[in-house]
Each structure stands twice: as C-alpha cells, then as structure tokens.
Amino acid sequence: MGMRVLVVDDEAIVLKSCQAVLEAEGCEVSLAGSVAEALAFIEAKPPALLLVDVKMPVQDGMHLMRRLQQMGIDIPVIVMSGYSTSATIREAEGLGAVAFISKPFTPDELTAAVRFVQKRWEKEDDHAQTENSGD
Numbered sequence: 001m002g003m004r005v006l007v008v009d010d011e012a013i014v015l016k017s018c019q020a021v022l023e024a025e026g027c028e029v030s031l032a033g034s035v036a037e038a039l040a041f042i043e044a045k046p047p048a049l050l051l052v053d054v055k056m057p058v059q060d061g062m063h064l065m066r067r068l069q070q071m072g073i074d075i076p077v078i079v080m081s082g083y084s085t086s087a088t089i090r091e092a093e094g095l096g097a098v099a100f101i102s103k104p105f106t107p108d109e110l111t112a113a114v115r116f117v118q119k120r121w122e123k124e125d126d127h128a129q130t131e132n133s134g135d
Helices: 012-024 035-044 061-071 086-094 107-132
Strands: 004-008 028-032 049-053 077-081 097-102
Touching (some): 012 107, 035 061, 061 077, 061 086, 077 086, 077 107
Parallel strands (some): 004 028, 004 049, 049 077, 077 097
C-alpha cells in the first residue's frame, strides 16, 4: 500500500492502533492530536491520505476539512466517527470525505477503506495523466 497517511484524532489509543495497522500495510504514518497540529504537518509535508476523527475538542474534523478546502488543498479524507448520523455523513461528504468508517472499527475495516481510497485515487491520477497527454 505504501502511501503517506496522516491520522488526526485526540485519542492516543486510536492514533497508536491506526499507526500499527497502517505501518503493517507498508504505509508511512504520521500522527496529529489536533487540527492545529494536522494543519502544520500538512503544510510541511502533505500526506497522500488523511484519516480524520469527526469529534475532537477545540476544532473538529469538519473544521479541518473546511480549512483544507479554503486553502485549496485536495487530499482524500477518510472520516472516522463514533457518531455517524446521516447528517454527519452528508456534511463530511460535502467537505470532500471519500470514505467513512464507524468507531470502533476493526483493522480489516481500516485497511479496506485505505485500499478503496488508494485504488480510486490511482484511477483518477491515470485519468488526469491521459487527459493531459494530448501532444
């Protein structure tokens, strides 16, 4: 799978478990405990994928996705939430979330979501390259 993933969650146990699962899949994993930390990281070294918790104190995952949109940064986002109402899912999708996993999730659910996003993004990259190769 080998992609750079940034996991954003205020719970250390979630960060650590996501890191363990994704590193076992060959991903390069970075961890952020807050939106501010995530934004600093994204500006310094943009990941290929974001895994973002919706409910966090101070600023939540929706806030992070809104900031990325304002900054014109297009990184696929997998949203994780223990409170997945249809309104939350709709709002997240409107802000660019490409997949949604409910907490608590299994390692298999996490890797399946990451693989889904990776496949979809590779297809879009291939498509973009063929679009631009009109000589």
